Amino acid sequence: MSAALSDLKLAKEYIGKPANSLPSPAFIVDKSRVANNVRRMLTKVADPSIAAALATTANPTRTLTFRPHIKTLKSLEVTRAALGYSINGPAHDLAVADLPKFDAVVASTLAEIRGVKALVQEGILKDIIYGVPVSRSHLPELSALRKEYSALIPGFNLSLFVDDVGQLELIDTAAIPDDSPWQVVVKIDADEHRAGARVGTPEFEALIKEIESSPLATLRGFYAHAGMSYDAWDLAAVQQHLARELGAVTGAATSARTILKSESHSFLLSIGATPTAHALSHPDVQALAQTGLHADDTLELHAGNFVALDLQQVSTSLAALDDVACWLQAETVGYYPTRGVSGGPEYLLNAGVLALTREPGHGDPSKVEMARGLARARVPWEASTTGWVISRVSQEHGILERVGPVTGSESEAELKPWKLGDKVALYPQHACIIAAMHKFYFVVDGGDTVVDVWEPWKFW
Known part of the structure; x- marks a missing residue:
C-alpha cells in the first residue's frame, strides 16, 4: 500500500474516480460479483429438494443450515452479505428479501469476532464458532466477548473448537469465576491431517468422555473441513472429498452416542469447503439422510472463499x-x-x-x-x-x-x-491470503469506478 494511502480518509478520496487511477499495488473487490457469488451459494443451501431429503417423520421441518466462514474478505459488508442481507447495508435489505437469512459464522481470529459486533447489535448474528483449537492466551478475551455479546442479543452463543483433552484442561484452568459452560465443537480429521481428532481412536473416546465429565464444557457437535478439495480438478473428485466429510461427521456422532451410551444426544454436524459446498446436491444429502444422519441432528454447511473465489x-x-x-x-x-x-x-x-x-x-x-x-x-x-x-x-x-x-x-x-x-x-x-496483505479494499460495482473503500479486520 502506498504511503499516500496510509489513512482511510485519504483512501476514500478515490471514490468516484477510475480504478485505473489508484496508486499501485491496490487490492480491488467487485461487490456485484461478491453479491452474485453469495446468491449462488445461498440459493443452493435453500434448494427445496435438499430440505425434502433431510426431513424425517420425527423431524419434518429439518433443513440444511449455513455458516459462512468470514476469513476471506474480513469485512462487515461482506459478512453481512454472506448471511443473506444486503452488502450495501440495512437500508437496502429489501433488494435481497428473497434470499434465505442465516445468523451464524465461523471466525478464525479474535479480530474477526471483535469486528462483527455491529451485526450482533443489529440482531442478525447470534452464533459464532471460534474456528481454531482454543489457546490459553485467547480464552480471557473470548470469555469477555461472549459476555459482552450475550448482553446485546438474547440467546447469543460463542462456541470453541477442541480436538484434544489438553484443550479442556486449558478451559478449566483459565476459567473466569461465574463463567457458564462453553459449548464445544470437536474438529474431526477427515484425512486432511491439518487439525482434528480421529474417530475410532482411544484419543477420540477419551476426548468425548472428558467433555461429558467437564463442568465447563458441553458437547455441541462435530466439524469437518475438506481443505484438500482445493486440489480437485472436476466435480467427481470434489464429490469424493464431500463424501469423506459427510462420513467423518456422521461417524463421529454415531461413535459419540455409543461412547456416551445414549441415543438421545443430538448434534450439530458441520461440513464444507467452498468446492464441496458448491458440489453439494440433493442426491448427496438424500444418501446421507438414508444411511448415517440421526433424526435429530442438524446438518450445517460452511464455506468461506465462496464470496470472492480465485x-x-x-x-x-x-x-x-x-x-x-x-x-x-x-x-x-x-x-x-x-x-x-x-x-x-x-x-x-x-x-x-x-x-x-x-x-x-x-x-x-x-x-x-x-x-x-x-x-x-x-x-x-x-x-x-x-x-x-x-x-x-x-x-x-x-x-x-x-x-x-x-x-x-x-x-x-x-x-x-x-x-x-x-x-x-x-x-x-488464493484470495484469502492476498486479501490479508492489504490495508484497504477498493470497491467497484461491476464497472471501473471506485464506489467505496472497505477497511478489513486485520491481524489477530
Whole structure:
C-alpha cells in the first residue's frame, strides 16, 4: 500500500474516480460479483429438494443450515452479505428479501469476532464458532466477548473448537469465576491431517468422555473441513472429498452416542469447503439422510472463499474466471522481450511477495491451466488469449511471464500488451491470503469506478 494511502480518509478520496487511477499495488473487490457469488451459494443451501431429503417423520421441518466462514474478505459488508442481507447495508435489505437469512459464522481470529459486533447489535448474528483449537492466551478475551455479546442479543452463543483433552484442561484452568459452560465443537480429521481428532481412536473416546465429565464444557457437535478439495480438478473428485466429510461427521456422532451410551444426544454436524459446498446436491444429502444422519441432528454447511473465489476455485471447474470478485492491480515497471521461457517476453511489476504472497496454484498446470503461476493477468482485449502469469516474485517485485513459446507469428500486441506504466489486473491463486496483505479494499460495482473503500479486520 502506498504511503499516500496510509489513512482511510485519504483512501476514500478515490471514490468516484477510475480504478485505473489508484496508486499501485491496490487490492480491488467487485461487490456485484461478491453479491452474485453469495446468491449462488445461498440459493443452493435453500434448494427445496435438499430440505425434502433431510426431513424425517420425527423431524419434518429439518433443513440444511449455513455458516459462512468470514476469513476471506474480513469485512462487515461482506459478512453481512454472506448471511443473506444486503452488502450495501440495512437500508437496502429489501433488494435481497428473497434470499434465505442465516445468523451464524465461523471466525478464525479474535479480530474477526471483535469486528462483527455491529451485526450482533443489529440482531442478525447470534452464533459464532471460534474456528481454531482454543489457546490459553485467547480464552480471557473470548470469555469477555461472549459476555459482552450475550448482553446485546438474547440467546447469543460463542462456541470453541477442541480436538484434544489438553484443550479442556486449558478451559478449566483459565476459567473466569461465574463463567457458564462453553459449548464445544470437536474438529474431526477427515484425512486432511491439518487439525482434528480421529474417530475410532482411544484419543477420540477419551476426548468425548472428558467433555461429558467437564463442568465447563458441553458437547455441541462435530466439524469437518475438506481443505484438500482445493486440489480437485472436476466435480467427481470434489464429490469424493464431500463424501469423506459427510462420513467423518456422521461417524463421529454415531461413535459419540455409543461412547456416551445414549441415543438421545443430538448434534450439530458441520461440513464444507467452498468446492464441496458448491458440489453439494440433493442426491448427496438424500444418501446421507438414508444411511448415517440421526433424526435429530442438524446438518450445517460452511464455506468461506465462496464470496470472492480465485484461481484455485476456478481450477476445480466449479467456478468461472468471471466469478472471481477480487484482484490485485499492479503496474508495469520493466519489460524484457526475450528473457522468458523459450525466448518469450517478461514484464517486471511493482508487486511482489508482500502484495501477492507466494501462494502457488493447486494441481498440475499441464492438466489444469488455471493452476499455473502465482497469479494470472487479465489481458487487454486487443491481445491474444495466451495467458500471462506471475512466475516468480521477490519482496516488492513480480515477474509477469507469457505462457507458451514464441512462434514468430505473434503480433506486437500479443508480445507487448502493456506499455510501461500501464496497470495490470492480477487474479490471485488464493484470495484469502492476498486479501490479508492489504490495508484497504477498493470497491467497484461491476464497472471501473471506485464506489467505496472497505477497511478489513486485520491481524489477530
